[in-house]
Amino acid sequence: MMKIWVPLDSAAKALGADEVAYALAAAANARGIKVQIIRNGSRGMVWLEPLVEVEINGIRHGFGPAAPDDADDILSGSGAKALGPVEDLDWMRRQTRLTFARCGVIDPLSLDEYQANGGLVGLRRAIAMTGQQVVDEVKTSGLRGRGGAGFPTGIKWQTVHDATAPQKYVVCNADEGDSGTFADRMIIEGDPFSLIEGMAIAGLGVGATRGYVYLRSEYPDAIRVLQQAVRIARNGGLLGPDVLGSGRAFDIEVRVGAGAYVCGEETSLLNSLEGKRGVVRAKPPLPALEGFLGRPTVVNNVISLATVPVIFEKGAQHYADFGLGRSRGTVTLQIAGNVARGGLFETAFGMTLDQAVNDIGGGTASGRPVKAVQVGGPLGAYMPVAKFDTPLGYEELDSQGGLIGHAGLVVFDDTADMLGMARFAMEFCAVESCGKCTPCRIGAVRGVETIDRIAAGDGNAIGLLTDLCDTMRDGSLCALGGFTPYPVMSALTHFPDDFARRKEAAE
Amino acid sequence: MPSSAPAPSDQDIQAIISDHLGLEGPLLPILHALQHSFGHIPAAAHEPIIKALNISRAELHGVISFYHDFRDNPAGRHVVKICRAEACQAVGADALAQATLDKLGLDWHGTTANGAVTIEPVYCLGLCACGPAAMVDDRVIGRVDEARMQRLLQEAGA
Ligand SMILES: Cc1cc2nc3c(=O)[nH]c(=O)nc-3n(C[C@H](O)[C@H](O)[C@H](O)COP(=O)(O)O)c2cc1C
Ligand code: SF4
Ligand code: FES
Numbered sequence: 001m002m003k004i005w006v007p008l009d010s011a012a013k014a015l016g017a018d019e020v021a022y023a024l025a026a027a028a029n030a031r032g033i034k035v036q037i038i039r040n041g042s043r044g045m046v047w048l049e050p051l052v053e054v055e056i057n058g059i060r061h062g063f064g065p066a067a068p069d070d071a072d073d074i075l076s077g078s079g080a081k082a083l084g085p086v087e088d089l090d091w092m093r094r095q096t097r098l099t100f101a102r103c104g105v106i107d108p109l110s111l112d113e114y115q116a117n118g119g120l121v122g123l124r125r126a127i128a129m130t131g132q133q134v135v136d137e138v139k140t141s142g143l144r145g146r147g148g149a150g151f152p153t154g155i156k157w158q159t160v161h162d163a164t165a166p167q168k169y170v171v172c173n174a175d176e177g178d179s180g181t182f183a184d185r186m187i188i189e190g191d192p193f194s195l196i197e198g199m200a201i202a203g204l205g206v207g208a209t210r211g212y213v214y215l216r217s218e219y220p221d222a223i224r225v226l227q228q229a230v231r232i233a234r235n236g237g238l239l240g241p242d243v244l245g246s247g248r249a250f251d252i253e254v255r256v257g258a259g260a261y262v263c264g265e266e267t268s269l270l271n272s273l274e275g276k277r278g279v280v281r282a283k284p285p286l287p288a289l290e291g292f293l294g295r296p297t298v299v300n301n302v303i304s305l306a307t308v309p310v311i312f313e314k315g316a317q318h319y320a321d322f323g324l325g326r327s328r329g330t331v332t333l334q335i336a337g338n339v340a341r342g343g344l345f346e347t348a349f350g351m352t353l354d355q356a357v358n359d360i361g362g363g364t365a366s367g368r369p370v371k372a373v374q375v376g377g378p379l380g381a382y383m384p385v386a387k388f389d390t391p392l393g394y395e396e397l398d399s400q401g402g403l404i405g406h407a408g409l410v411v412f413d414d415t416a417d418m419l420g421m422a423r424f425a426m427e428f429c430a431v432e433s434c435g436k437c438t439p440c441r442i443g444a445v446r447g448v449e450t451i452d453r454i455a456a457g458d459g460n461a462i463g464l465l466t467d468l469c470d471t472m473r474d475g476s477l478c479a480l481g482g483f484t485p486y487p488v489m490s491a492l493t494h495f496p497d498d499f500a501r502r503k504e505a506a507e
Numbered sequence: 508m509p510s511s512a513p514a515p516s517d518q519d520i521q522a523i524i525s526d527h528l529g530l531e532g533p534l535l536p537i538l539h540a541l542q543h544s545f546g547h548i549p550a551a552a553h554e555p556i557i558k559a560l561n562i563s564r565a566e567l568h569g570v571i572s573f574y575h576d577f578r579d580n581p582a583g584r585h586v587v588k589i590c591r592a593e594a595c596q597a598v599g600a601d602a603l604a605q606a607t608l609d610k611l612g613l614d615w616h617g618t619t620a621n622g623a624v625t626i627e628p629v630y631c632l633g634l635c636a637c638g639p640a641a642m643v644d645d646r647v648i649g650r651v652d653e654a655r656m657q658r659l660l661q662e663a664g665a
Contacts, residue, residue, distance in 0.1 A: 014634050014649030046636035179592030182633035210531075217539075217576055218632055220645040253530075256539055258574035261630060275534025275560070277573040293531060335636065337597035342636025365598065374593055378630075410594045410635065421593070428592075428630065 002028070002035045004074070005053040005060070007104070009042035009189050010221045011182070016067065017050035023068035024052070027075055035075075041190015043104035044344030045091050053086055062086040091345065094360070096322060098314075098330050099307045100346045103190035109228055111236045114193045120244070122312030126201045127246040134205030135161050138308065140316035142328025146183075147173055147264075147301030148376070148405045148479070150327075150394040153308075156298060159288035160206040163296035168208035170199050170298045171273065171291070172305055174215040174222075175257055175264035178377025180336040180408030184302035186344055188215070188222040191306070192229035193238070196252060198305035200243055201312060202298050203250035211252040212292070213302075214269050217259055227254050261378075261432040265478050266299040268434060279434045280478045301406070303332055324350030327393035335361045337374075337410035354388035357411055368413040372495070374421075376405025378428055379483035381490035382418065401490060403483070418495035423451040425487040429480060440481025443472045447488065454499055462499065465492065515541075515549040524552075524559050534560060534570060538577055546581040583618040583625035585663040588642040589651075591628045594635030603639050604628070606653050611665060623664035 006012075006021040021037055028035040045051055048064035052074055055061075062083035063074045073079030086092060097103075106113035114120070126134050139154030160168055172195065176184040188195060199211045215223055230252050233239045241249045255273060257263055263272045267281035270292050291297025307329070311319045320328045327349035333356055335342050340362030357363070357373055364370055372382040381402040383390065390400045397404045412421075426447030433441045447468055453461040469485035476482035492499055523540045527533040537556060541548050548571055557567055571577045589604045608626065611619055618625040634640035637649035643659055651659075 010632075010647050011634050011637050011649060014640065014647040015637055049637070176633060177631060179631045180594040180635045181631075182635055185633040218629060218642075221647070222633075255532075255535065257576075258535060258539070259576035259629075260574050272535065274532040275570065276566075277569050279573075337594040337635065337638070339636070378593060408594075408635070410597055412597045416597065421596075424593070424596070432630075 002033060002075070003038065003055040004035050005038045005040045007042045007050060007190075008039035008108070008221070008225070009049070009186060010219070011046050011186075012042055012049040012051070013221065015049045015065065019068045020050045020052060020066045020071070023071040024074060027071035031072075031075065033075060038107050040106065041103045041108050042186055042344070043086060043092065044100065044186065044346075045089070045341070046343035047341045048083070051083075051086075059085050060087070062089065091341070091343070091360070095346050096330050096348050097346050098310045098319065098322075099194070099303060099332055100187065100191070100344065101310065102194065103187055106191065108190050108192055108225060109232060111193065111232055111238070114191075118313050119193055119309070120197060120238070122309040123197050123200055123238075123244060125312050126204050127244060127248075131161050131205050131207055134201060137312060137316045138205070141311045141319040142323070142326075143304065143307060143311065143319070144327070144394065145301055146303035146307070146332070146406060148403070150404070153300060153304055156288055156300070157202065157206050159286065160208070160296045160298050163289055165295050167210065167293075168206055168296045168298075169292045170202045170206070170208045170211040170300075171270065172199055172211065172213040172302055173264060173266060173269055173299055174213050174219075174302045175269060176216060176219075176302070176406070177261040177264045178379075178406050178408055180374065180410035181334050181377060181406045182336075183332040183334050183344055183406070185219050185222050187302060187306045188219075189225050192226050193233065194306040194309050195226075195302055196229060196233050196238065198308035199252060200238065200250045201308050202300070202305060204243070204246075204248060206296070206298055208296075208298065209249045209251070211250065212273060213252060213254045214257060214263070214273055215254055216257040223254065223256060230254060261428075262434045262478075262480055265480065268478075269299065270297065277434075279436050282477060303406075322348035324348070324391055324393045325395055327395070331392055331404070331407050333360075333392070334406075334408045335411070336408060338364045338366055338413045339411040340365050349393045350391050352388065353383060353390050353392065353409070356392065356409060357388070361409075361411065364411060364413040366413045366415075368415065370411060371414045371416050372412045372418065372491075374410040374412070374487065375408070376403045377408055378425060379403070379479055379486055380405050380408075381486045382412075382421065382494060383490070384494040386494075401486075403486065418491040418498040419451060419455055422488045422491040423448060423455075425484050425491075426451060429484040433480060434478075437475060437477050437481060439472045439475035440477075440484075443468055443481065444484065447472075447484075451488075459500075462492070515545045515551055517551065517555075519544065520549065520552045520555055524555055528559060534562075538571065542577060547578040550579070583622050585623060585644055586625045586627055587659065587663065588627045588629040588632070590630070590632050590634070590638060590640040592631040592635075594631070595638035595640055598638045600639040603651060603653060603656060607656050607660075610657075611660070619665045621664065624660060
């Protein structure tokens with residue numbers, strides 16, 4: 001029996017993985033070869049997707065990017081697209097895969113394969129600990145929220161642990177609305193049990209018996225995989241009234257978002273889960289004390305939670321030993337946009353922007369010079385090439401006027417119009433504003449108008465735009481209104497020609 | 508979902524609502540389930556939802572209108588979503604979207620005259636390393652160029 005892996009990851013499917021899987025089955029049938037086609041997650045090399053793997057003498061060899069016509073080559077183990085052993089590829093060897101260790105390796109819906117590859121070791125260890133010991137382990141790991149704000153996860157868990165309430169919750173934020181990010185989607189599609197295990201550990205740690213995953217509706221494939229995984233976990237005794245025989249309960253429900261970017265903000269998300277408009281709540285009270293239905297709630301990003309199992313499997317110190325400064329462990333970089341080699345690359349914090357974009361990513365896909373990289377999603381700054389020596393870390397980016405956010409890097413070549421990108425940031429804020437504060441709701445609309453005036457040659461409007469950004473930054477309740485000035489002002493500051501050239505053209 | 512979906516009956520609506528009443532925060536799951544069955548949130552469902560959840564008409568309207576996903580009227584038989592977010596813009600999504608809208612003579616959210624296709628903007632499909640990205644109903648497509656879009660639209664009957 002020949003073993004073949006064809007990813008079921010959305011990016012692989014978007015590039016034809018299903019068609020390749022059919023073609024392989026048909027070709028094998030025609031040649032009388034017995035094959036087992038396993039649908040795995042993605043290894044993260046999106047430029048090589050669909051990346052098919054074939055086991056040859058116990059070693060997995062890659063072929064990619066595969067097309068249906070390549071089926072015969074793949075079955076004979078050679079051809080122009082043969083890549084050799086996948087684990088030996090530069091992209092794989094240079095990573096530190098902790099959170100994504102199993103992604104692309106196992107069948108995402110096989111609990112047996114999950115356990116054969118380190119899965120559930122962490123949860124078993126957590127079961128033998130007290131809640132406080134679980135929280136302490138997370139503190140020692142140095143893990144900080146991967147959803148954007150970088151808040152220490154252990155401290156958040158401590159607050160929920162210490163609260164007394166008849167019911168506590170663990171809510172996983174899988175709204176992943178940031179452009180340039182797909183790590184949450186990839187781990188859910190490629191290794192969903194790691195998220196489930198992480199949530200169960202969180203539940204044991206803080207004393208919560210119910211969990212929700214708020215998963216965006218734009219990810220239909222991830223929704224299907226996660227729903228199946230939850231069912232399998234329940235049947236396997238990993239979820240339910242008696243988690244792995246511990247005598248303690250934890251269960252998870254998957255909830256689907258409804259296309260509002262602001263619902264990624266944790267309090268808006270909680271309102272949405274409760275069935276309300278996704279309006280942002282004022283803090284305090286913290287969700288940790290008064291969260292879902294007013295009860296103590298851990299809200300964590302997918303990657304934060306999916307990293308918890310490996311912390312418990314290998315030990316907090318092992319995790320904390322990677323990283324830079326106060327950014328401990330690994331960052332799951334998502335390299336996207338106009339880039340030669342795009343995908344997911346997990347590495348210790350500390351790699352520079354230049355290494356990530358030019359060395360790992362190979363520069364632009366168009367072959368033209370890189371102009372800017374937007375780091376951290378639509379609320380993140382456009383970093384010019386002059387700042388490419390900035391190391392990827394929370395404080396390091398902050399000190400350069402940026403933010404790491406969910407660690408998406410969107411590369412633009414020199415044809416990008418930064419005035420247009422600034423305008424888009426304002427337009428996006430106007431469309432997605434929850435409407436609660438005036439500087440965001442009205443300010444973003446004014447922002448679009450002001451940028452249009454600049455585009456029409458009105459140089460005085462530049463001062464207005466700057467003032468408007470100050471007002472938004474100071475007067476907004478959440479980071480949608482508060483951080484939209486990052487992309488706008490970074491575009492204006494670092495690429496003044498794009499704002500001035502229009503003026504000259506008009507004169 | 509298709510406009511050929513069955514006309515909502517009161518029993519069907521009631522059954523969908525009842526199915527979800529055991530949930531904590533049942534409103535979004537109810538709205539999703541209604542839209543899944545009928546292609547939109549039928550006006551006939553408003554009253555039963557208000558009663559079942561003990562919320563005001565204004566609250567319900569507020570929720571339905573807040574979320575981009577929920578529709579008051581059915582879309583075309585297929586919904587084509589084109590990503591407009593930054594990573595896709597970096598590889599030409601703006602031009603693709605404009606060409607598509609021009610070709611169909613539609614604006615965003617518009618439906619072709621034959622009812623086959625509704626065109627919607629979407630802000631990121633998580634396919635940012637293989638843009639421009641699009642989605643036809645639930646099927647994702649990467650590296651979409653104008654020729655590919657033309658084929659997708661043809662298959663959808665636009
Ligand atoms: C407008 C806005 C959108 C956000 N979107 C997301 C998101 O999609 N996913 C996410 O995990 N966090 C998002 N956040 C951050 C959350 O509010 C929150 O900090 C996070 O879920 C906490 O989890 P963490 O500590 O594990 O990062 C967003 C914040 C804002 C202001
Ligand atoms: S900044 Fe914008 S999105 Fe955030 S609370 Fe205010 S109005 Fe809502
Ligand atoms: S930006 Fe288009 S798929 Fe993410």
